[in-house]
Amino acid sequence: MNADALLERGLLQEKDQNHDGAESTFKEVLKTDQANKFAWYNLGVLAQQDGRPADARNAYDRALKIDRSFTSALFNEAVLLKSSEPDKAIKLLKRAVAVNPKASTAYLHLGQTLAKRGRDDEARDAFRRAVAADPSLHSYLPEAFKDSVSPSPTTSQAGGTR
Known part of the structure; x- marks a missing residue:
């Protein structure tokens, strides 16, 4: 069977909650194609779903060594x-939004992480970009930022670079 x-098959097994079968199938892909970023991902x-963060991080790192912009x-x-x-999470999220400026959920997580680090101006900008890309995310903003970030889809801070 090809990769x-x-x-x-692995994705279907994963969808059916057959994690052991899916893991085995993705490892089988890697036996023939060590550079398969989708199998690593x-x-x-x-x-990550099974509560093995070290294994998850290793697998994501392997996928990112193959494709540094794999959002x-x-x-x-x-x-x-x-x-x-x-701080590492912030760097990764900034890379993700640089690759995909419309990644609203990545902007939301970036804003949340920046806010927790006390970097409010950067957080506000990230929240503006998140809400500009997806106005429904406004309800997920921390209270301290809700009034300063408009849920209007016409927010001038949208997207940025193309």
Whole structure:
């Protein structure tokens, strides 16, 4: 079976909550293609869901060594590190939004992490960008930032670079 077919099988197993089967399938992909970022990423997702943060981080790092701009791996590793290594999480989230300026959830997490570090001006900017990309995220902002960030989809801070 080729790598794409195996990946698809692994994703279906994951969807069916067969984590052991999915993990085994993704590892099978890597036996023939060590540079398969999707297999590494999905191993990270499974490890994160199963409460194995060190394994998850290792798998995301492997995916990012293959593709430094793999936004899903950047985002997931950042969420994994938000509490334990917030500065590293900020760097990862900044890379994710640099690759995808419309990544509203990445901006939201970036803003939350910056706010916890006392970097309010940067946090406010990240929250503005999150809400500009997806106005429904306004309800997830910390109270201290809700009044200063407009939920209007016409916010002038939207997106930035293209």
